[in-house]
Amino acid sequence: MAATRDLWGKNFPDDDIPPYPCPECDRGTLRCVPKSLRQMTSSNWNRALQEGFISPPDVVANFNLFLQCGITKCGTIVSVHGDSQLMERNAWDREEDRFFDLLTPHGMDPAPPLATVPESTPEHLKIEFSTAFALFWIDLGACANRLRIIVEKILDHQGxxxxxxxxxxxxxxxxxxxxxxxxxxxxxVGNIGSHEGEASREAVLDCFELLQDAIAELFGERTTKLTGMKKRIIAAKGRV
Incomplete structure (x- = not known):
């Protein structure tokens, strides 16, 4: 999940929303619900516009929109909110495509997973992962600290x-x-998040990727399953 770095940028154009993984079924991808994007600007911004102190590209608006899992049987809805700003494209084919809204999320609920969590993972750890996924959009420092807490709880579980x-x-x-x-x-990385109140996006994504690999072994028994698969194929001489 986190290995797909182009999904997890700080922002994205309103007409090119990344195909985030579904937080419920973990199989489908999220798509923007048509016409669900709503944007509003505060009175201060509107007044500054009317009085000519700023131009439209300088305005920061609030937005919300809905994403939905593309698998019909799932159909999970994710709400997204944050800031938007009018931006000019570097190149365009038509004059009407000259501008777009750059969306910067400050929250997703439920948040898309940044790591695959095995079904056999203890429930209290699944909750911690869900919290970390949500904090990724809200506060990277707090997200890094939550990953540190997950390490503590995994060690508890390991005795x-x-x-x-x-x-x-x-x-x-x-x-x-x-x-x-x-x-x-x-x-x-968690210590930096705790003591400095911030962490880099790349460092947090690295942590999710590393942690995903660890829990695949600890709770998903990946190596055991792969070893069994190899033995089964060899014993059957390929006629599985």
């Missing part, structure tokens, strides 16, 4: 003794050195 996170991860290296390095990376 690692409570204490300072760095020491818990060090203790975990004996059993799972690869995952321990992943958790250490998330700890550092």
């Amino acid at each position: 690692v003794k409570a204490g300072v996170l760095a020491k818990r991860i060090e203790a975990y290296k004996t059993a799972q050195p690869g995952h321990a390095d992943t958790f250490d990376a998330l700890r550092f």
Whole structure:
């Protein structure tokens, strides 16, 4: 999910909304509900426009729109809200296509998943992931901190003794050195989010991608399933 970096930019044109994954079925993609985009500007912006202090491209409006899963049997609706600003295209074929609205989301509900969470993942961890997905659009620092909390709770689930996170991860290296390095990376980014109140978009996306790989092993039993598949094919000499 997070590996598809072009999906998770800070903003997007109103006529080119990214095909986000559905937060409910995790199979379909979200499409803009026709004519659902609504934009409004505050009185201050309108007054400045009327008095000639600013021009239309300088105005920041509020928007909301709805996205819907493209799979009919699912049809999940996601509400999106944020800011929009009139922008001029670098090139256009027709004069009427010269301008577009650049949409910057400040919230999605329910938020699209930035990582695939195995069905067998404990419910309390699924809730933490959903919270992290939502915070991605609201506050990257808080999102990074939530990923750090997820690491803590995974270690709880793995039976690692409570204490300072760095020491818990060090203790975990004996059993799972690869995952321990992943958790250490998330700890550092989470610390920045906690202490500085912010984190880079790229760092947070890296964390989601790393964490997705770890939970595929820990809760999805990916390696075990792949090993079984190989043995089954070899035993049958390809006649599966």
